[in-house]
Amino acid sequence: MPPPPPFTVEQWMDKYETTAKYNIAETCCASISIDELASLCENKQTKASDIIDLSAIQHYGDIRGSTALRSNLSRLYSTKVGTPLAEDNILIQPGAIASNFVVFYALLKPGDHVVCHYPTYQQLYSVPASLGAEVDLWRSKPENAWLPDFEELKALVRDNTKLIVLNNPQNPTGQILPKALLHKIIDFAESKDIIVMSDEVYRPLFHGITPMNKDFPPSILSLGYKNTIATGSMSKAYSLAGIRVGWLASRNKDLVEKCASARDYTTISVSQLDQQIAAFALSPDTLHGLLGRNIQLAKTNLELLERFVIKHDEYCSWTKPVAGTTAFIKFERDGKPIDAKAFCEALQEKTGVMVLPGDYGFGEEWKGYVRVGFVNRTEIVKEGLEEVRKFMRKEYDDLPLAE
Incomplete structure (x- = not known):
């Protein structure tokens, strides 16, 4: 297996995030300390020292993940569905990135065909290609609020299509695949016996749409088709990137077992201490406080970003995000896209x-686009956007245009 091509998004983040004064490229909700996490618990007597069992022996622990963590995840995936998701259908991983990788590693072989929702996190199409699969991109359409065309998906599928890969909510646009479209995808995939994997790492951070809306997207595991896989993590919506806990889940136990077998070559187990923190964060006493904090933070900061876009609408255009932590904004001058890399x-x-x-991190066709992460701490976003405003006034006219 040759290595995938350079992972440009991660290389950019690695190069710049430690020296940034105002990081509004960050894709995680503003990260929190264990003290802050304890303060979000409904039991106000809880202290940080209560979250981790310091007396526990630090062996490998439960290889597939702790009972407490998988129980909490099972509860989340079982809400409002007729059939609960069994704990044994969940594998704990060191982040969603590891979960995505093991799905591809376990299920794909040279000659398989994959269709991937796009634009998206590069891993979701570069890793399948590196494993010898042929990959077609199912393109979202910026002129249609980033909705992809279902008929185009049907046209992309072949007799050897093994996997359809979705990203919902979508990085970098902050948009969703609505419920009705998800049902169409599932019905079509089931008719062709195609596995559907959905990277749901930004779920359940919905700030511009509510469960009462007919378009509100359920998890891919809630749509009645067993050959679906969801991946997620504690990093984005749950503010705990530093503990490196993610998961994959499926209603098809055979798919879980294939992933577990491949996982033996990549991951023995995930830190017991990290899983204790994750289990506490996803417990009923803490989850609502944590998510409430992050959804309100997203709403507050998105207002700041929207004001910036409106003020600079001569140069900026976007579709306002409804979920997740990122916005994809196009910068132009005289009707032509700017050189986004030079701008950044x-x-x-x-x-x-x-x-x-955007063109550096998500593909050359996205010239002029810039991904903004708007759910860092409000003071960082506010002060950062003020610095961008001053830059626009003084420096913007001198930036090169995209070639």
Whole structure:
């Protein structure tokens, strides 16, 4: 297996995030300490020292994941569905990135065909290609609020299509695949016996749509088709990237077992201490406080970003995000896209503000686009956008246009 091509998003983040003064490229909800996590628990007597069992022996623990953590995840995936998801149908992993990888590693072989929702996190199409699969991109359409065309998906599928890969909510656009479209995808995939994997790492951070809305997207595991796989993590919606806990889940136990067998070559187990923190965060006493904090943070900061876009609408255009932590904004001058990489480099050099160029991180067709992560701490977003505003006034006209 040859290595995949350079992972440009991660290389950009690695290069710039430690030196940024205002990181508004961050894709996690503002990270919290264990003390802060304890304060979000409904039991106000809880202290950080109560979260971790310091007397526990630090052996490998439960290889597939702790009972407490998988029980809490099972409860979340079983809400409002007729058939609960068994704990044994969940594998704990060191992050969603490891979960995605093991799904591809376990299920794909050279000559298989994959269709991937796009634009999206590069791993979701580069890793399948590196394993010898042929990959077609199912493109979201910016002119249609980033909705992809279902008929185009049907046209992309072949006799050897093994996997359809979704990202819902979508990175980098902050948009969703609505419920009706998900049902169409599932019905079509089931008719062809195609596995559907959905990277749901930004779920359940919905700030512009509620469960009462007919378009509100359920988890892929809630749609009645057993050959579905969901991946997620504690990093994005749950503010705990540093504990490196993620998971994969499926209603098809055979798929779980295939992933578990492949996982033996990549992961023995995940830290017991990290899983204790994750289990506490997802417990009924803590989950609502944590998610409530993050959804309110997203709403507050998105208002700031929307004001910026409106103020600069001569240069900026977007579809306002409804979920997740990222927005994909197109910057133009005289009707032509700017050189986004030059823009982002100059912005960080002159102001300390970090954002990410869309064509560099997500594909050359996204010239002029910049991904902004707007759910960092409000003061960082507010001060960062003020620095971008001053940059726009003084420096923007001198930036090169995209070639």
